[in-house]
Amino acid sequence: MKNHLLAIALLCLSLTGCSTLQMEERSTVAIFERSNPAVVCIQADDQPEDDFGTVASGTGFLWDKQGHIITTQHLIAGYKTLTVSLADKRTLEADVIGFNKEYDIAVLKLRSLENLPPPAVTGSSANLKVGQTVFSIGNAFDLGRSFTTGIISAVGRNFGDPQTGGISNLIQTDAAINPGSSGAPLIDSSGRVIGVNVAIYSLSGGSEGIGFAVPMDTVKSVLPRLLAGDTG
Structure with a gap:
């Protein structure tokens, strides 16, 4: 009887752990399906x-x-x-x-x-925090829709030389942004678009975890x- 109860307890613990993981996955899937x-x-x-x-x-x-x-x-x-x-x-x-x-x-x-x-549902980029989770849906390498995730790595970044067409005050993210993802929405964990992906910093031509997005408040201003x- 004790062994039977122990087995049930271990099964419940196992299911609880799986349930937590599944809830996180369901949340991520829901963001994709809504966006x-x-x-x-x-x-x-x-x-x-x-x-x-x-x-x-x-x-x-x-x-x-x-x-x-x-x-x-x-x-x-x-x-x-x-x-x-x-x-x-x-x-x-x-x-x-x-x-x-x-x-x-x-x-x-x-x-x-x-x-x-x-x-798309849009949000404000006024109070973004380094470390918050973000997502992107882009047409990477023209393969079709690709859903990627990462965090905000920095805010207020400058990319390129302003004298020759650089852009200032960008969101930096490590969510994979590859060629073909230009113009893709950068999405927060509530499914709101908080930026527009515009560039990557790469020595290889592919994503190296340094992507940049124009903040949504900037987009709304122009x-x-x-x-x-x-x-x-």
């Missing part, structure tokens, strides 16, 4: 293929019900129209509405608004001008 529909993969129709048979690609996310998409300026530079792939596999055309080179942010607008998923068609 993913608003994320889009972006390509330019007339880009030439590189030596590997691929074209430059990036990511963005739906800003509102009017079909506006936030992405990066360096991705759309030189193009007026791009192809956007939704989570449900639909492919739509989007036009460049406005962009800001200083912060590397651009706005596209979908030509079709039929059955669009809900826009967005009205971009929605109005500013291309400064």
